[in-house]
Amino acid sequence: MANFDLTRRLTLDKGGKILLLVMDGLGGLPREQDGPTELEAAHTPNMDRLAHEGCVGMTIPVARGIAPGSGPAHLALFGYDPLVYEIGRGVLEATGIGLEVKPGDVAIRGNFCTVDENGLITDRRAGRIPTEEGAKRVEVLREIALPGVEIAVRVGQDYRFAMVLRGEGLNGTIADTDPQQTGVAPLPARALAPEAEKTAALVNQWLAEAAKRLKGHEPANMCTLRGFASEPGLPKYHDVYKLKAACVAVYPMYKGVASLVGMDVIQTSSHDSTQDEFDHVARVWDQYDFIFCHVKYTDSRGEDGDFDGKVKVIEGVDAALPTLLNLNPDVLIITGDHSTPATYRAHSWHPVPTLLWAPATHMTDRAQAFGERECMIGALGQFPAADLMPLALAHAKRLQKYGA
Amino acid sequence: MANFDLTRRLTLDKGGKILLLVMDGLGGLPREQDGPTELEAAHTPNMDRLAHEGCVGMTIPVARGIAPGSGPAHLALFGYDPLVYEIGRGVLEATGIGLEVKPGDVAIRGNFCTVDENGLITDRRAGRIPTEEGAKRVEVLREIALPGVEIAVRVGQDYRFAMVLRGEGLNGTIADTDPQQTGVAPLPARALAPEAEKTAALVNQWLAEAAKRLKGHEPANMCTLRGFASEPGLPKYHDVYKLKAACVAVYPMYKGVASLVGMDVIQTSSHDSTQDEFDHVARVWDQYDFIFCHVKYTDSRGEDGDFDGKVKVIEGVDAALPTLLNLNPDVLIITGDHSTPATYRAHSWHPVPTLLWAPATHMTDRAQAFGERECMIGALGQFPAADLMPLALAHAKRLQKYGA
Numbered sequence: 001m002a003n004f005d006l007t008r009r010l011t012l013d014k015g016g017k018i019l020l021l022v023m024d025g026l027g028g029l030p031r032e033q034d035g036p037t038e039l040e041a042a043h044t045p046n047m048d049r050l051a052h053e054g055c056v057g058m059t060i061p062v063a064r065g066i067a068p069g070s071g072p073a074h075l076a077l078f079g080y081d082p083l084v085y086e087i088g089r090g091v092l093e094a095t096g097i098g099l100e101v102k103p104g105d106v107a108i109r110g111n112f113c114t115v116d117e118n119g120l121i122t123d124r125r126a127g128r129i130p131t132e133e134g135a136k137r138v139e140v141l142r143e144i145a146l147p148g149v150e151i152a153v154r155v156g157q158d159y160r161f162a163m164v165l166r167g168e169g170l171n172g173t174i175a176d177t178d179p180q181q182t183g184v185a186p187l188p189a190r191a192l193a194p195e196a197e198k199t200a201a202l203v204n205q206w207l208a209e210a211a212k213r214l215k216g217h218e219p220a221n222m223c224t225l226r227g228f229a230s231e232p233g234l235p236k237y238h239d240v241y242k243l244k245a246a247c248v249a250v251y252p253m254y255k256g257v258a259s260l261v262g263m264d265v266i267q268t269s270s271h272d273s274t275q276d277e278f279d280h281v282a283r284v285w286d287q288y289d290f291i292f293c294h295v296k297y298t299d300s301r302g303e304d305g306d307f308d309g310k311v312k313v314i315e316g317v318d319a320a321l322p323t324l325l326n327l328n329p330d331v332l333i334i335t336g337d338h339s340t341p342a343t344y345r346a347h348s349w350h351p352v353p354t355l356l357w358a359p360a361t362h363m364t365d366r367a368q369a370f371g372e373r374e375c376m377i378g379a380l381g382q383f384p385a386a387d388l389m390p391l392a393l394a395h396a397k398r399l400q401k402y403g404a
Numbered sequence: 405m406a407n408f409d410l411t412r413r414l415t416l417d418k419g420g421k422i423l424l425l426v427m428d429g430l431g432g433l434p435r436e437q438d439g440p441t442e443l444e445a446a447h448t449p450n451m452d453r454l455a456h457e458g459c460v461g462m463t464i465p466v467a468r469g470i471a472p473g474s475g476p477a478h479l480a481l482f483g484y485d486p487l488v489y490e491i492g493r494g495v496l497e498a499t500g501i502g503l504e505v506k507p508g509d510v511a512i513r514g515n516f517c518t519v520d521e522n523g524l525i526t527d528r529r530a531g532r533i534p535t536e537e538g539a540k541r542v543e544v545l546r547e548i549a550l551p552g553v554e555i556a557v558r559v560g561q562d563y564r565f566a567m568v569l570r571g572e573g574l575n576g577t578i579a580d581t582d583p584q585q586t587g588v589a590p591l592p593a594r595a596l597a598p599e600a601e602k603t604a605a606l607v608n609q610w611l612a613e614a615a616k617r618l619k620g621h622e623p624a625n626m627c628t629l630r631g632f633a634s635e636p637g638l639p640k641y642h643d644v645y646k647l648k649a650a651c652v653a654v655y656p657m658y659k660g661v662a663s664l665v666g667m668d669v670i671q672t673s674s675h676d677s678t679q680d681e682f683d684h685v686a687r688v689w690d691q692y693d694f695i696f697c698h699v700k701y702t703d704s705r706g707e708d709g710d711f712d713g714k715v716k717v718i719e720g721v722d723a724a725l726p727t728l729l730n731l732n733p734d735v736l737i738i739t740g741d742h743s744t745p746a747t748y749r750a751h752s753w754h755p756v757p758t759l760l761w762a763p764a765t766h767m768t769d770r771a772q773a774f775g776e777r778e779c780m781i782g783a784l785g786q787f788p789a790a791d792l793m794p795l796a797l798a799h800a801k802r803l804q805k806y807g808a
Contacts, residue, residue, distance in 0.1 A: 003467065006487065010470070053437060363754050364434055365780055379755075379776075381786035383468060390469030394753045401751055402466055403473035403486070404496050 026336025057380025088229020095256020430740025461784020492633020499660020
């Protein structure tokens with residue numbers, strides 16, 4: 001799985017067009033014994049037809065029993081073994097709130113905190129100030145300059161922010177400055193490898209300035225930094241798959257992960273509906289070999305514990321699906337990045353229903369509808385999500401034979 | 405999978421007898437929506453009974469999405485991870501046209517080409533001369549002698565030939581002499597590792613002689629060499645499995661791969677029918693623990709796009725099957741090395757229907773017939789083809805318990 005030496009060696013630079021539609025947290029559980037899951041309960045005539053014509057299975061995002069975060073779950077869907085390729089916390093947080101992270105950059109998560117007159121932490125979360133208060137302090141932090149380094153800072157939720165450093169010779173192998181307790185001072189940034197010494201020194205310069213400038217801005221009169229991470233240098237889609245790829249997503253984190261693997265990020269609005277997203281796909285379809293389209297609200301309703309709400313989101317996706325089908329993709333994959341059962345109210349480890357429709361090349365099975373129980377008996381079996389990309393390439397006739 | 409340390413450690417030197425029947429390219433696809441595959445369409449009362457009594461599943465030859473060549477696909481069936489163990493092109497070509505390749509040998513693919521008076525290539529395939537013309541020039545090449553090296557040369561199809569060098573200290577880590585373009589001279593053989601220097605020098609000596617002797621034999625007045633490969637030194641069946649094994653096949657390539665893993669190659673005729681092959685199996689059955697029997701024409705009809713023809717070949721195998729069943733094998737496996745759907749006209753990546761029948765030890769499942777859709781719900785699930793051999797050994801009671 002996720003053997004890029006092999007895909008690099010076998011991938012052709014032409015072939016069919018691939019559409020990967022991800023409903024975040026798609027997988028679910030029945031609310032009552034013998035009842036349907038969210039996907040089974042949803043009225044989805046289009047997806048049911050595709051499941052009947054094509055083939056289905058269940059994907060395992062990371063490993064059996066492992067509930068993944070969005071980062072590793074999407075890396076797997078993109079064909080990267082999420083136990084081999086990791087996106088550091090800082091990078092995920094920064095991309096998640098819309099900061100761009102490029103090769104060579106170091107990304108960092110920040111928390112505002114409260115310190116007393118001796119500089120000792122009295123509240124690690126600065127009284128959980130609301131986002132608009134955080135935003136005001138971020139304006140203050142933006143004034144700090146460092147020699148030879150571009151700095152981007154952006155507010156996150158409540159007392160959180162993220163920061164990206166760009167410049168020559170930066171390295172993110174640095175320990176957290178958050179001491180994880182009160183009554184002590186924030187730690188200085190400490191390099192965990194010799195090549196990060198210079199970056200740690202710059203960060204300490206920045207922290208000294210931050211302390212000066214935040215003074216008097218109680219309760220958020222200081223900050224700690226965590227999750228230092230270099231841009232992960234992931235293999236890129238055009239290199240490993242020879243695909244010109246694009247991402248249509250509304251939430252910044254998914255755009256961020258997509259851009260880390262080399263996809264172009266199509267401009268969307270945070271108010272876009274599923275139909276709007278599909279219209280974006282249609283608008284740029286001719287320019288790409290591969291499009292990843294991400295629907296967020298299946299996961300949101302799952303996390304809310306809103307079974308019926310999740311059913312409705314799925315039905316909305318099905319109703320909008322003709323916009324994608326009219327593009328006549330050679331390969332259409334519909335899946336989730338992980339399960340978020342409404343009864344569980346969180347990301348779970350349960351395998352994810354997956355549909356592969358590629359009329360020129362797909363196997364068919366006995367599945368008559370798109371749902372967990374049908375997917376359990378499908379032609380694709382139960383398999384690692386990272387194997388979806390080789391399957392997509394094969395069905396798009398983009399892979400040469402291995403050996404003679 | 406393919407953990408030879410484990411099988412070596414656990415394999416007993418006695419137990420049941422195993423018969424592995426491979427229908428090349430067995431897996432298929434329906435011709436029309438909801439229609440049967442080739443195997444499902446075929447009338448196969450014997451195999452259906454075995455599938456009903458025993459258990460079925462789907463094998464993945466190399467990895468999901470990867471369409472294998474015959475070499476890696478058979479290595480997998482023989483229990484060798486085809487991403488770890490590779491048979492070089494020259495060795496596969498040489499064995500494929502019936503040249504023997506032994507440990508220490510170097511095998512090479514050759515092409516006749518046309519060169520002008522300055523020695524520059526004008527046609528890399530010598531006008532695609534027919535095989536009988538190639539054979540005449542091979543006679544000329546056979547006259548070339550090298551000090552301390554035995555040389556075997558044999559004509560392939562059209563302008564192709566293969567060559568095997570046998571002697572002390574030979575090594576095939578040598579770059580192709582085919583420059584892949586016209587208007588330039590063939591390249592000299594160049595060692596890619598120090599240990600191949602001596603062999604490269606010998607090959608250049610041979611090429612100089614070949615140039616002299618082919619002069620005037622236009623359009624095939626020179627040759628290029630490609631795919632230099634040493635005998636792969638694969639672990640042998642008697643070592644890793646403690647099995648005395650034999651191969652019954654009609655095509656030289658399958659005999660070649662079988663002999664590379666230590667099977668005895670049973671003499672057959674190129675005109676042998678499936679029934680003839682099964683009669684060969686019956687004739688030598690008492691002398692072996694394991695017999696691999698290979699049927700070629702399922703693949704051939706698939707590559708021809710001849711759905712009905714492939715169905716007929718499968719029906720022929722089923723009709724002849726009583727000859728094998730009368731031998732009362734302890735374990736009978738019926739599978740393919742890969743899929744060759746008639747609708748796809750080529751080797752494909754689709755998983756391969758697989759049947760394991762071992763009346764004393766097999767699980768049973770709900771499958772009532774041998775076909776893709778039944779195999780998708782079988783007891784064996786979907787699994788790497790290289791796991792078939794440990795399963796065969798276990799069902800033949802040839803594997804000890806692991807641990808106490």
